Amino acid sequence: MTKPVHVLGAGAHPWGKWPNRSQLQLAIDALAMAIDDAGLSWPEIQGLVAASSRFEGGMGWGLHANEVVQAVAEQGIPCVNVGGACAAGAIAFQTAYSMIASGQCDVVAVLGAERMPKGFIPRPPGSQDDITDSDYLRWVAMGATNPAYWAIEANRRKHDFGTTDATLAQASVLMRRNAAGNRLARFRNPTTIDEVLASPMVSDPLHLLEICPVSDGAAALILGSEQYVQRSGKRPVHVAGCAIATGQFGDPGRRIPTISSTVSDDVSHTSEVTTAVQRALAMAGMGPNDIDILEMADNTAWHLLAWPELFGFYEAGQGDWMLNNGKLDIGGDLAVNPSGGFLSFGEATTAQAVLQVCELTWQLRGEAQGHQVPDARVGMSAVLGLGANGGSVILKT
Template sequence: MSKDVAVLGVGMHPWGKWGQSFVKYGVAAARAALADSGVNWQDVDFIVGGETVRNGYGGYVAGATFAQALGWNGARVATSYAACATGAQALDTARARILAGLSEVALVVGADTTPKGFLAPVAGERWDDPDWLRFRLMGMTNPAYFALNARRRIDLYGATAEDFANVKVKNAKHGLNNPNARYRKEVTVENVLASPVVSNPLHLLDICATSDGGAAILLTSMEYARKMGIAEPVRIKAISTVTPTFPQTIMDMPNFSTDSSSAVPAPERTFKESIGYAAYEEAGISPEDVDVAEVYDLATSVELDWIEDLALCKRGEAEHLLRAGDTSIGGRIPVNPSGGLACFGEAVPAQALAQVCELTWQLRGQAEGRQVEGARIGITANQGLFGHGSSVIVSA
């Protein structure tokens, strides 16, 4: 039995700071995905919304919110939340129902309206939530958290501030021709290094903004795609949403335990490495098969980490790939041809979906001005709060 599902339609609402309801962005993206697919709205039998906790009750019940806004059609609904991995988890919910034979046509929608500045935890005390503790007890906002990882790359692998800046330069160039990107302007290394230091060694232009935006994907069974006359659609081959493995429960770092008497051996992979590995295993491919990647570049240094976490190169070699131009369009393994979060900013429930939209356009050969020639297999990566993470593998 095939575990593939077809991506028949993708759509987005451009990222920016529009000051409108998240529902407006999600509906626009959904209508674009429906138009792209050629599927009749009445055929949609399942709608999954990416939850948006900052946007009131409608955000908490996003599946029903989008279903109502698009016009009730009798479809079943579901709502997913996994912070920055929300879109992939919502996609997995839709895929699972299709593969179970309980649905033929599923619409997945994510959209967000964000506050100015970095994203803080929602109100309330959560003493068992390490991310809440990180913010409230340590004052460790996301930029400071990213800076620790950046400093670690400097100490372990000889990364430089110029390397981090060059990630921004690359992604800004990629995003120039992306009509959905918020920032469409080339920058130089000097521009990045001249921007204010937010948390040493990261500058303002090393860190992504918060944005409004939306993305949607129309998934169908392979049988339905064939009925639509589409014999070879873009397909979802794997979706990974694994959690950390005890005792390696530090989200980004290796296990530093020195207790050799522990009865539980450290797992073979870190949390982020395990996300990509699970996707490769499910899809039956290896990292060498990947042609293009869309990864979670909340900060420039984070992109370098993900390149290694996805085994697209060996640990400590991401800077070498960057310097050689291998991660640019035209290079060996282009990373973030969309421009990434560097050009989009965070619209949390939408960003994992936006990555799959980009890979779909790439694999169809429709990414005008930023096309990765001959791309047949793409991978995404995201990390959400408190052990959530995701990776999606898409093939032509």
């Protein structure tokens, strides 16, 4: 029998470009805020799970948790470092959850911290320059950038459902409107459909303001067992469900960096994420109707239209109407990314899924100043990472 797990504390460094702060410093800051938020101190932390970055820190081996404790608290605790690319934060959460649910630990910290390189994410060293490496082929054979993959999905949606350019732009408008009230977001100026459509076309039909850039940021969570749930005096937040998953054979999604897929009609699009979501819902004993807030990876405006449909919140093709009629707003039927999402934060890859759960925690406590969803009781996160990694967390008050 597993033990109940609770979110005791959350902390995040503001997202942006921080050329004068190291990845380690961002990490330490976020952890200090989360520990303080939980009403705890370092000696009470019994384990640290970090999302491993390939860009900075971790002693070059992805040892980000070890690096943190060696900098601020050498106390013999287990340090676990997990890979999962842009979903690494969700895998870190799942790992920390398991450490507590199993009864092995009572208080475990989760960390994701990232400083992103400028421009395109470079190909990692050591890859083969031949047909065995998709990330080689997609460049040399056709120059397919990440936005091209998402744009191919968006154009197909326009064909299938008649989605308009204005509706895609409206998704970006909503994210910026939500971010205006969130002090942690990087892009907080409200925008308009006209302004989004006037921004440079990157990959038809997606404009610059419909695609998330990269940012620096860090987020941390403190998870704990029943005996710690009252320590901070804040409204308790419980982990109702959490799950990670990988892709299914036959997934029709255009998976970066592959140049082809073998597709089956009966397999879900973006199956690594939909499977994680279904598992998290099953674990929580809930259905989509029980969810008040969805914090999801909006790498583009297209994701905001497609993903809630894939998760079963409503029928395929209905996202346009939901968006355009305010149903996804703060205060709507399903608040999607009240934080402002990746479009307003920019993606600090491995930190992003941790930030999603921080946001849900603050929302459920009623502490989301400037962008609070009224009467939020249940929140869900959903994230996707390279390697067909998916993760989802459901919190409830």
